[in-house]
Amino acid sequence: MQIQVINDQDRDIAIAEIRRLNAVMAQFGEESRTVFAEAYALCGLVDALEVRASRGHREILVLDCTAAQIRAVLEWQTLDQVGKFEGLVIHLVRKA
Numbered sequence: 001m002q003i004q005v006i007n008d009q010d011r012d013i014a015i016a017e018i019r020r021l022n023a024v025m026a027q028f029g030e031e032s033r034t035v036f037a038e039a040y041a042l043c044g045l046v047d048a049l050e051v052r053a054s055r056g057h058r059e060i061l062v063l064d065c066t067a068a069q070i071r072a073v074l075e076w077q078t079l080d081q082v083g084k085f086e087g088l089v090i091h092l093v094r095k096a
Contacts, residue, residue: 001053001077001085005070006093018061021091025059033057037065037095042072049073053085060088064095 006017018034033052037045045062052060065073070092 001080001088001090003074003077004089004091005065006091018063018091018093021059021061030059033060035060035062037062037069037092040069042068045069046072046076049076049090053088058087058089059091061091061093063093065092066095070094 022034035045035048035052040048045065049060049062062069062073073090073092
C-alpha cells in the first residue's frame, strides 16, 4: 500500500492534480474513486477505504482530509504487514 499526501494549501492546485490523476486512470480503463473525507469520522474513513480496497479498487482519491484523518490512514497502512493491500495507492488531499 502506498499513501500519497497532497499538502498543497491552494485547493485549485490539488483539484488540478486530482483531475490529472483521474485522466491517467481513465487511460488505463480504471474508474475514478473519489472519497470525500468530510463525510466520515476517523474510523469511518479507514473502514470505507478498506471496503473499497477489498472490492479491488487499486487507486483511491480522498478529498479534504484533516490531519487526524491522514494520521489514521497512515496508521492503518502500518497494520497491513501481510501485504493484503499490495498495489493499492491512496491519494490524500489535505484540507486547506
